[in-house]
Amino acid sequence: MAVYTEVSDEALCAFLADYPLGELRAFRGIAEGVENSNYALKTTEGDYILTLYEKRVDPTELPWFLGLMQHLVARGLSAPMPVAGRDGVALRELAGRPAAICTFLPGVWPRRVRPEHCGPLGAALAELHLAGTDYTAVRPNGLGVASWAPLLERCRADGESVQAGLIAELDAELAGILAGWPKAGTLPSGQIHADLFPDNVFFLEDGGAPRVSGLIDFYFACTDLLAYDVAVCLNAWCFEPDRSFNVTKARSLLREYSARRPLSAEERAALPALCRGAALRFLLTRLYDWVNTPKGAMVTRKDPLEYLYKLRFFAQATGPESIGA
Numbered sequence: 001m002a003v004y005t006e007v008s009d010e011a012l013c014a015f016l017a018d019y020p021l022g023e024l025r026a027f028r029g030i031a032e033g034v035e036n037s038n039y040a041l042k043t044t045e046g047d048y049i050l051t052l053y054e055k056r057v058d059p060t061e062l063p064w065f066l067g068l069m070q071h072l073v074a075r076g077l078s079a080p081m082p083v084a085g086r087d088g089v090a091l092r093e094l095a096g097r098p099a100a101i102c103t104f105l106p107g108v109w110p111r112r113v114r115p116e117h118c119g120p121l122g123a124a125l126a127e128l129h130l131a132g133t134d135y136t137a138v139r140p141n142g143l144g145v146a147s148w149a150p151l152l153e154r155c156r157a158d159g160e161s162v163q164a165g166l167i168a169e170l171d172a173e174l175a176g177i178l179a180g181w182p183k184a185g186t187l188p189s190g191q192i193h194a195d196l197f198p199d200n201v202f203f204l205e206d207g208g209a210p211r212v213s214g215l216i217d218f219y220f221a222c223t224d225l226l227a228y229d230v231a232v233c234l235n236a237w238c239f240e241p242d243r244s245f246n247v248t249k250a251r252s253l254l255r256e257y258s259a260r261r262p263l264s265a266e267e268r269a270a271l272p273a274l275c276r277g278a279a280l281r282f283l284l285t286r287l288y289d290w291v292n293t294p295k296g297a298m299v300t301r302k303d304p305l306e307y308l309y310k311l312r313f314f315a316q317a318t319g320p321e322s323i324g325a
């Protein structure tokens, strides 16, 4: 469940009075999502999403995230548009939490990823990167390569309870990743989503080929290597339930990405190393949550070991061709 902060009808109506959004018709809590409280709103003006930002989001970073979303939408990307109140301010407060209303995006995220989803996903990722080029405010990646050693330290005491030998394996992987990581300044960087998993990409599939209808959840977005975002997607979209890497999905994703933003020879060569790093990033954050989440806490834990086999796969990749690049 992801409605941590309850909002009464009266409080919501008073909050909405500061927006040019007409009268409230209906509202309901959305169960999906784990970070924030989300409500679907219907007003006489249309459909919206109300988000109350919970403790895992640093409130001082919200203007950067909302500013990025406004910027991307202004450049034609289908992303939630933060709606400003009558005073021009989008970031407000409700029930003691920072809060914002964004436009509602149509479509559903794919519960089972098919190869036909991966081309449109690659295209949307490239469009996001291109649209972000003139958003110049920098937000360093708090979960980037420099954070992985300290994160591994914080998992060291309890990580073995998840799988014997895990920490020694991750020590070796991290050493390999750091040794092969692209040197600063050698690859293009820009604004990346950094968490573009299937549950953050909506599609419309009205009988024909799936079309991306929107990208959501920009709260891990940051300034980092553009090709690292591609690596996150190869991890999240291109493995099958039997743990095999689906090179057809990877080729579709990369073909449609490159058709809009061609990967340089250096980016292509670095992709296996970036994929290995991205696998470690999601393994570590999941492992940290796994061993540190008290029973009954309102955070849904995800399986860290799903990323161990992905990590092993990318560690053994013989070159960009072996991952479809």
Ligand SMILES: Nc1ncnc2c1ncn2[C@@H]1O[C@H](COP(=O)(O)OP(=O)(O)OP(=O)(O)O)[C@@H](O)[C@H]1O
Binding pocket: 002, 030, 032, 033, 034, 035, 036, 037, 038, 049, 079, 080, 102, 103, 104, 105, 106, 199, 200, 216, 217
């Ligand atoms: N702009 C939007 N339009 C339509 N539906 C949305 C929108 N934003 C969020 N939702 C709905 O709310 C759900 C949860 O949103 P989101 O993934 O952003 O939650 P979160 O808790 O902030 O993040 P996380 O996925 O990291 O837990 C989505 O799966 C989707 O159903």
Ligand SMILES: N[C@@H](CCO)C(=O)O
Binding pocket: 195, 197, 220, 282, 285, 286, 302
């Ligand atoms: N997408 C992340 C969680 C939310 O950011 C994961 O699957 O570990």
